[in-house]
Amino acid sequence: xxxxxxxxxxxxxxxxxxxxxxxxxxxxxxxxxxxxxxxxxxxxxxxxxxxxxxxxxxxxxxxxxxxxxxxxxxxxxxxxxxxxxxxxxxxxxxxxxxxxxxxxxxxxxxxxxxxxxxxxxxxxxxxxxxxxxx
Numbered sequence: 001x002x003x004x005x006x007x008x009x010x011x012x013x014x015x016x017x018x019x020x021x022x023x024x025x026x027x028x029x030x031x032x033x034x035x036x037x038x039x040x041x042x043x044x045x046x047x048x049x050x051x052x053x054x055x056x057x058x059x060x061x062x063x064x065x066x067x068x069x070x071x072x073x074x075x076x077x078x079x080x081x082x083x084x085x086x087x088x089x090x091x092x093x094x095x096x097x098x099x100x101x102x103x104x105x106x107x108x109x110x111x112x113x114x115x116x117x118x119x120x121x122x123x124x125x126x127x128x129x130x131x132x133x134x
Contacts, residue, residue: 047083
């Protein structure tokens with residue numbers, strides 16, 4: 001469900017250090033919001049504050065939300081803790097695997113650019129004299 005981003009209320013969060021969310025914002029600009037933020041029926045944030053901050057930094061006016069009817073303060077607290085603590089980062093071998101796959105993608109993109117070098121120039125950009133067919 002899409003909600004006006006200014007309707008989201010952020011109150012009494014545990015996490016004070018938000019860290020840099022520039023990379024998250026760039027990912028969201030490129031791929032969109034993969035996982036909606038989670039809010040109560042009155043739009044109080046339960047999970048996804050960094051995603052919300054990144055969306056605001058991108059100038060988004062609306063954001064996708066998942067509404068959870070959570071009655072007790074303790075339940076909201078447990079959800080916030082779970083969202084931030086109960087996840088698993090990539091292992092070193094998994095990081096090496098995704099780096100390898102990204103390298104393959106970049107290699108294919110470079111090959112495509114080499115096959116059609118003129119496509120590398122934006123419209124209106126000057127083409128080097130050596131590329132002009134006489």
